[in-house]
Amino acid sequence: MHEPHSPTLRFRRLAAQLKQGRERSELTVSQAGKALGWTSSKISKLETGQTRRIVTSDLDKMMDLYKIEDPAKRQAMHALAKDAKKRGWWSSYKEVFGDQALPDFEAEASVIRSFEGLVIPGLLQTPNYAEALFQGGRYTDANDIAHRVEARMARREILTRFNPVHLRVVMDEAALRRMIGTSSIMGEQLKHLLHMAKMPHIDVQVLPFAEGSHAALVAPFSILEFPEQMDLPIVHVGTVTDSVFFEQPKDVARYSATFGDIQGTALSTTQSARFIADVLTSLESD
Structure with missing residues (x-):
């Protein structure tokens, strides 16, 4: 750990x-x-x-x-x-995370609020799903993909450690419907998602297609909050080449307002669990 x-x-x-x-x-x-x-x-x-x-x-x-x-x-x-002066475990994955490493901030976060539009959020991905995801990109070298999967799985420890981070996720229905890898890989991923959603410190909400337009038809983002009052919240936005962090209070406030809007639009955690289960049932019956 x-x-x-x-x-x-x-x-x-x-x-x-x-x-x-x-x-x-x-x-x-x-x-x-x-x-x-x-x-x-x-x-x-x-x-x-x-x-x-x-x-x-x-x-x-x-x-x-x-x-x-x-x-x-x-x-x-x-x-x-x-x-x-200490080096975090993520220093071994600098080519994956870049100069400003997201895990550096996740390590001490007490709450992470995250929106994802197209894929299952990284902290809730299975190894097979993450591998299939990377295979669809430009990182086709087997060793490179294995290294990236290893780095992504290492991030998940913040969810299972003593005093874990409270993760609040809102994801678009597209993240559940997009076939990443095989139906078996997707089925495993959805089961894992349902399992994690039962944890008391993890909230998962789904934004169904039926809601139409919503406030977060933008790039995926995460808002990280910390227990120390001196450590102000920050926003992380992943890009094709790097990570972007917003720290100005006015920027954080705008993202917080957006997250609040989509959280209110999304299905409740109970309704979302049923929705994910229905998608899984449909997948398994095909």
Whole structure:
């Protein structure tokens, strides 16, 4: 089981505390840099997370300047700096996830709200379904596909760990109807989906074709929320070449509103389970 630990979030938390310390000391970025003998750019990059590492001596100098003297506080900030240097399991799959890895944020998420229009969401996919999905793309090398399937299955651990993430999924009916692989693979996938939908921390809702137009006729997206108040929600949108993250509150608010709209339009979780079961029955009778 992978450690529920996000180096990126740990450093962001540290950066936010350093910025708060500077502001409480009533120092500008330029004044802090001058006092430490650094450029203001160095301070700014640390506070905005553009720099992902900080050496112990530099952290001590900043805490001294900002008069952060409580031993417990200093120890906690050093722990954050140490955690930020650790490599997550996803670092072995950089060619799969890209520079900004979605699992880096999923690791510490408490709630994930996700919309998917065409395929079963990655966190709820079976290995055979994921393999068939990748075979339909440009990644036709068997070893490459196996590596990608392995990476996708590793992400699923956040659903089965102690204190799992609460996953709220809304998917279009097209995700259930599109034949990925064989009917046997689809049947296995739908059974797995029904099994996961019974879990108390997983909500699955279906948007049937009969609803017609809806608010999420856009690219699939996920909204990740975190237990620490300092860690603000972010939105992830997957693209053909990379992942895009939106962090500005106004952007997150728009996606949250969209998710709320489609959640209200979709079938209830109970109705959705019946709908998925009907699709499975139809598939098995063909």
